[in-house]
Amino acid sequence: MTALLSLAGVTAYYGAIQALKGVDVEVNEGEIVTLIGANGAGKSTLMMTICGSPRARDGRITYDGQDITQLPTHLIMRRDIAQSPEGRRIFPRMSVYENLLMGAHGRPAAEASETMEQVFGLFPRLRERRLQRGGTLSGGEQQMLAIGRALMSRPRLLLLDEPSLGLAPLVVRQIFGAIRELNRTTGLTVLLVEQNAFQALRLAHRGYVLVNGAITMAGTGADLLARPEIRAAYLEGGH
Template identity: 75%
Template sequence: MTAVVETQDKPVAATGAPLLSVRDVRTYYGNIIALKGVDVDVHPGEIVTLIGANGAGKSTLMMTIFGSPQARTGSIVFDGMDITRMPPHEIARLRIAQSPEGRRIFSRMTVLENLQMGASLDNMKHFDEDVEKVFTLFPRLKERSAQRGGTLSGGEQQMLAIARALMARPRLLMLDEPSLGLAPLIVKQIFDAIKELNRTEGLTVFLVEQNAFHALKLAHRGYVMVNGVVTMSGAGKELLANPEVRAAYLEGGHH
């Protein structure tokens, strides 16, 4: 069965097995169940977004995929390999890269040193080439390359967090709330960069985002999460047009 996902340039055929497959995943914090049997698929070359209100469980799913916390039940399969019980450092070696919520850059290190940390998984083999690529994508980082991470603006720190993740040459880039707390112009720059990487390099992206409008415009497909349960899924454009989604996540926001 072939699902076709629309992009602005040409449709991407999501054929064959998903790159990432989450099945019936339940995650707990102590006795509190945060994810209640979640199913999500991400096919190679897709941008897939997960939207929902604050506290819906979106970041928990992202962290569970990355092995901390681990799923209590269910399975997470990446490229045919079961990673449900793997520790985060082994998951990172499979070239799954994460730009976590709150950015978490190394504030005392320079921009360049942060990028070196990202490249260390790849033993710095392609460092010069990849640094040029992320500096082209985010020219502001080039200007700030000798500055400490902690002295950057919020938007620059977010660009650095994404650039650091890209230095690992990921097969799957996971972005947790990249637009949080940023000015609209910076948000546009970041989303444009993600779109460009997907278009030119076929980068597969899984995006958790409260800004439903931007996320659904960017994504080929989307999932809606409410209280630890996926309640809806479909093409990004379909969900943007869906009256329930509009009422819950878009009213009073962008149109």
């Protein structure tokens, strides 16, 4: 089986600083794959490199059989890939409804309202608050909105950067439960970047550990959760 998304030997730099040191990651169709690692490990950089900014200096990124390594960002995002970046960048002065519509730009209106119904089904809270301004939502609701907006483009691959950041455990469980449900019912492929290793590994089919810009471990979620070195570094020692 060829992977839907594959990174092979990918490096990325900020000026002279090397943030990714030859990363190999594969995401198969229908999988939830998580990339865990401490703050500063390069998780966001990896996600942004997939989207073309910063650009991979070495190595190759392929998506759906096509080499996208040198493709401009807007063309990468047009290939059924949606991203919910770190820090839930919603439009604070726009309503929930308007925020969601922004994610559907270019899609026919009928399709957008159908997709919005699916998003509301997944996050009923957003339906209740559809006329409320994004900036007045709670942190958890803003995260739901950020994910919902990404889903509005009907992606085949969803990239999520730290959706659990700063949220209470109960809210994290709600959001991860929704991601699981979406994956189970629609087969959506998800690459989830997380510092919250415990919840992420419980959710994901497979995981990778990123340390200082390099992958140090890979395995199924259950396998990684059981490893003593993971427990010591990411589970019992904090987050």
